[in-house]
Amino acid sequence: MADSYYDPADLRKFGNITEWSEELGTKFFDYYGKVFEEGALSAREKSLIALAVAHVVKCPYCIDAYTKDGLQRGITKEEMMEAVHAGAAIESGATLVHGVMMMNKYNKLSM
Amino acid sequence: MGQSILTDIKNAAKKSLKARHNELADTQRQMDILNGGLFADGELPYFKDKIAQTGQFPLKPKKLEVLQINVGYMCNQVCEHCHVDAGPDRKEIMTRDTMELCLEVIRNTGAHTLDLTGGAPEMNPDFRWFVEEASKAGIKDFIVRSNLTIILANKKYHDLPEFFKKHNVHVVSSMPHYTKGKTDKQRGDGVFDKSIQALQKLNEVGYGMPDSDLRLDLVYNPSGAFLPSDQSAMERDFKKALKADFGIEFHNLFAITNLPISRFLDYLIASDNYEDYMYALVEAYNPAAVEKVMCTNTISVSWDGWLYDCDFNQMLDLKVASKVKHIKDYNEDVLNDRNIVISQHCYGCTAGAGSSCQGTVA
Numbered sequence: 001m002a003d004s005y006y007d008p009a010d011l012r013k014f015g016n017i018t019e020w021s022e023e024l025g026t027k028f029f030d031y032y033g034k035v036f037e038e039g040a041l042s043a044r045e046k047s048l049i050a051l052a053v054a055h056v057v058k059c060p061y062c063i064d065a066y067t068k069d070g071l072q073r074g075i076t077k078e079e080m081m082e083a084v085h086a087g088a089a090i091e092s093g094a095t096l097v098h099g100v101m102m103m104n105k106y107n108k109l110s111m
Numbered sequence: 112m113g114q115s116i117l118t119d120i121k122n123a124a125k126k127s128l129k130a131r132h133n134e135l136a137d138t139q140r141q142m143d144i145l146n147g148g149l150f151a152d153g154e155l156p157y158f159k160d161k162i163a164q165t166g167q168f169p170l171k172p173k174k175l176e177v178l179q180i181n182v183g184y185m186c187n188q189v190c191e192h193c194h195v196d197a198g199p200d201r202k203e204i205m206t207r208d209t210m211e212l213c214l215e216v217i218r219n220t221g222a223h224t225l226d227l228t229g230g231a232p233e234m235n236p237d238f239r240w241f242v243e244e245a246s247k248a249g250i251k252d253f254i255v256r257s258n259l260t261i262i263l264a265n266k267k268y269h270d271l272p273e274f275f276k277k278h279n280v281h282v283v284s285s286m287p288h289y290t291k292g293k294t295d296k297q298r299g300d301g302v303f304d305k306s307i308q309a310l311q312k313l314n315e316v317g318y319g320m321p322d323s324d325l326r327l328d329l330v331y332n333p334s335g336a337f338l339p340s341d342q343s344a345m346e347r348d349f350k351k352a353l354k355a356d357f358g359i360e361f362h363n364l365f366a367i368t369n370l371p372i373s374r375f376l377d378y379l380i381a382s383d384n385y386e387d388y389m390y391a392l393v394e395a396y397n398p399a400a401v402e403k404v405m406c407t408n409t410i411s412v413s414w415d416g417w418l419y420d421c422d423f424n425q426m427l428d429l430k431v432a433s434k435v436k437h438i439k440d441y442n443e444d445v446l447n448d449r450n451i452v453i454s455q456h457c458y459g460c461t462a463g464a465g466s467s468c469q470g471t472v473a
Binding site for chain 1: 288289290292293331333335337338339340341344345348349390394
């Protein structure tokens with residue numbers, strides 16, 4: 001085991017997960033590859049969605065990969081930061097909207 | 112990476128590696144790096160072994176299609192990624208005598224494309240004479256790689272769009288991004304605005320317009336330690352942005368991968384990106400790109416007349432492995448029977464969809 005839970009070099013080994021379960025690994029990577037192809041959404045748009053989600057799920061590997069992917073696609077840093085804010089806004093909104101639950105409970109219990 | 116290293120790189124980029132006496136100005140030092148480290152340790156396979164896996168070693172030329180002539184390393188810009196290590200301080204330029212030898216070859220070659228490059232080829236004092244003479248040879252596609260800013264650099268260059276038009280030159284120009292910030296970071300402050308003005312001037316005389324025979328293509332190469340993405344998607348983004356923001360039209364975008372040599376190698380090492388970049392290149396290796404890699408259809412000629420498999424090998428001083436090594440002894444049949452000289456920088460041309468001076472290949 002390495003000194004740290006996250007090692008940047010592990011990102012390169014992602015494909016190795018197939019070695020311990022070829023069928024599921026292959027299915028996953030086929031699916032993954034298909035998802036990010038040009039479609040009703042452009043690959044560029046999907047890269048920005050992936051970047052936003054990467055931040056919301058706080059995955060260092062994904063942030064590494066999709067920052068690089070964005071650069072490769074010519075996505076600007078302004079676009080990337082807006083995507084991160086979109087993710088952050090949804091995440092903070094998801095917390096805050098529970099405030100309604102708190103208000104409901106408060107009101108129910110109060111005279 | 113410390114900020115001071117970045118500042119050092121930025122300051123240093125005003126001069127060539129050669130003028131700075133940087134150790135990477137020594138091509139042997141570059142070869143030692145490309146042959147050592149990850150490759151010597153067995154972490155990554157040597158290019159030779161990689162292509163041998165698919166029976167593609169030794170790499171052999173096919174039919175010669177492109178004659179690429181580098182008329183000198185002098186340039187008005189000092190781009191951070193430049194594989195030529197070009198700049199105002201580089202004095203190596205082709206003499207008229209060597210141009211005469213090239214013209215003899217141009218008149219007799221079986222190649223359909225003549226590709227003039229530099230430095231800024233226009234800075235060679237005999238450039239216009241050479242273009243006039245070469246255009247008489249009737250080569251199908253006559254390319255000049257212009258950095259755009261040269262057109263505005265001095266009054267004597269202002270008429271270049273008209274000059275190119277007169278000789279039906281195909282203009283290929285670098286444009287790393289359609290935004291100012293990214294372009295200036297790679298190519299120098301003010302380069303973006305000047306490039307835009309130059310493109311507008313080219314458009315004014317008919318270059319790059321839809322249905323125009325005056326070809327204007329742009330070269331995109333990444334401004335950093337990453338590989339280019341899908342060429343057609345990038346072209347679509349460039350076209351949309353340049354048209355909307357500046358009314359600019361162009362024909363095709365060539366996506367070119369930065370090869371880990373010269374100033375780009377210096378940048379990779381100084382920014383601690385070298386190993387990751389080499390991993391990325393090797394991971395993206397595509398045997399289909401090897402089939403069509405540009406050294407299989409190109410001969411590169413240096414300012415002093417030596418022959419190379421490509422412009423990158425020229426900058427690493429890896430001359431052709433043939434009895435014919437100089438333009439004065441040029442013989443296409445003999446040259447075509449050579450093995451192409453390769454090293455680890457070649458992974459740059461075989462990554463993903465491949466890379467060549469004409470963009471992707473696979």
